[in-house]
Amino acid sequence: MLTYEDLLRSRDKMDFTAQAITRHKGTALYNLSVVADEYDRQMNRTITQYRKLLYTISGKQVPDNYSANYKLCSNFLNRFVTQENQYLLGNGVTWTNPETAERLGDDFDIKLQELGHEALISGAAFGFFNYDHLEVFSLREFVPLYGEENGALMAGVRFWQIDNTKPLRATLYEIDGYTDYLWIGGKGRILHDKQAYINTTITTAADGTYIYNGENYDGFPIVPLFANKHKQSELVGLRENIDAYDLIKSGFANDLDDCSQIYWTINNAGGMDEIDLAHFLDQINRVKAAVVEGNDAKAEAHTMDIPYASRESLLDRLRADMYEDFMALDTKNIANGATTATQIKAAYEPLNNKTDQYEYQVIRFLKGILDLAGIDDTPSFTRSIIVNTQEEIQIVLQAASELGSDYVTKKILTLLGDGDRAEDIIIQRNADELDRYNAPEEEPEEESEETPVNG
Secondary structure, eight states: OOOHHHHHHOSOHHHHHHHHHHHHHTSHHHHHHHHHHHHHTTOOHHHHTOOOEEEOTTOOEEEOOSSOOOOOOOOHHHHHHHHHHHHHHTTOEEESSHHHHHHHOTTHHHHHHHHHHHHHHHSEEEEEEOSSSEEEEETTTEEEEEOTTTOOEEEEEEEEOSSTTSOEEEEEEETTEEEEEEEETTEEEEEEEEEOSEEEEEEETTTEEEEEEEEOOSSOSEEEEESSTTOOOTTTTTHHHHHHHHHHHHHHHHHHHHTSSOEEEEETOTTOOHHHHHHHHHHHHHHSOOOOOSSSOEEEEEOOOOOOHHHHHHHHHHHHHHHHHHTOOOGGGGOSTTOOHHHHHHHHHHHHHHHHHHHHHHHHHHHHHHHHHTOOOOEEEOOOOOOOHHHHHHHHHHTHHHHOHHHHHHHHHHHTTOGGGHHHHHHHHHHHHHHHHHSOOOOOOOOOOOOOOOO
16 A cells, blocks of 8 residues: 655656555455445345356356346345444534534534444545535545554545546645646546645636635644544454345245245156146146046146245344344344333443444544644534333432422423423423412402391
8 A cells, every 4th residue: 555655755646646546446445345335235245246056967067047046135234334323423413612513514413424334334434624514535435645654644535437438536635735636548637736725715807716825724634534443344244144144045035936836746647758748837837727648647736845944043143143243232122112221221232332432433533623623622422222211201200309390301301202392391380380479369358248138
C-alpha cells in the first residue's frame, strides 16, 4: 500500500493518484469491502456463484442443468450490523451545548448513521467535514494515505467511475487543499487546480463570482471511523456461517423441488424401452391415464419423503451460533410477554458489551470532527431497549413518594411512548392545582325557617 510519505516523494501527483487507485483496488481491504457490501445487500457471493455439477464415468465435471438450483440468500450481516449501529446511533447524538448540533449541520445524525453502517461493513469509513456538513466516503471509493511514523490519516484520494468505459474522476485531498483530476481513455488532466477547503467568494456584475479568500483547517479534514479495535469488517468470522446456512437452506429447497414429482414403476413390462416409457409419461401428463399392456403388467405411482429434522436442527444451530458470535440480540428469546425486566436486561448484555466497544470508536471519530470545527463539547447517546412496561411502571409507582410527581409523570409517559406530552401535562396539572388553591371558599348558605301557611 502507498503511504503519505510516498505522496511527498512523488514528482507527479496526478500519476501518483492514478497509481494509488490501482494499488488500492488490489488490496485485501478493498476486496473484502466489496464482498461485505454484497452480503449487506443480500447478494451473498458464495451462494450466488454456486454451481451444481455432475460427474461422468470418466470423472469429468459437467454442469447440472436438469435438477433444481435455488440460491437463497440470508440477510444476517445486514440485520446484525443494522441492529448494532442503530442501537447506538438511532436516537442521534446528544450534545451538552445545543449550538453544537446547528454548527455540525441539520443532517449530521443521518450522515453519522450512514458512516457507522459503512464502517461496520468494511472495517473503516471516512467522514469529510466540509465546513458545515459531513460527507461520507466508503472504503470502496476512498484511498487512505496514512503516515508511516504515527499511522494517522494524512491524505487521501476519492475516486468514482460509472463503468470502465466512462471517465474516471478523482480528488486528491491534502492538508493544504484538494485537487481534482479526470482521466478519459487513459489520458489524464487536471480538472481543477488545488484550492483551499474554506473559500470565501464575492459576486459582482462585472466579474461574476470569484474566490477572493481561502483558508484550510488546522488538521486534515477527513477523519476515519473504524468498526472495532481490529479495524476489520464485521463479516470476518461470520461469512463461513452465513455460507453454510445458505447452502443447507438452498439444498433443502432443491431436494424438495426435485422429489416433489411422482415417479412410476412398471412391473412385468420388461419389453418397454425408453421410447415406450416416454410415451407412457406423455399420456399420463396429457390425459392423466395410460394403458399398460400384458396380463400381469401394472404401474404404480410413488412419492419420496425428504428427511428434514436434521437440516432444521442444523439451521437452528447455525442461527443461534451466529447470534452468539456476533453478540446480537435475538428478539425471539424475549418475545414472550411474560418476560421479566431482569431477563430482558440479561438478553441485552452481549449487545451492550459489543456496542460499548463500538461507541469508543464513534467517540474518537466525533472528537476529531469537533477539533476540526473548533467546538468544545462532549457527545452522549441514548440507546433504545425493549422493556416490560407494566413491571417498569409498577417499580416507578412504588418509589413515587421519593421521586416526586413530575419525575413520575415523565417516566411513565416515556415508558408508554408518549414522553413528548410530559411537559404539557405537568404544566396543565400544576395550573389546575394552583387554580384550586386560589379559589375562594364558598360561604355556607343560611338556613331559613319555614313559616307555616294556614290553608
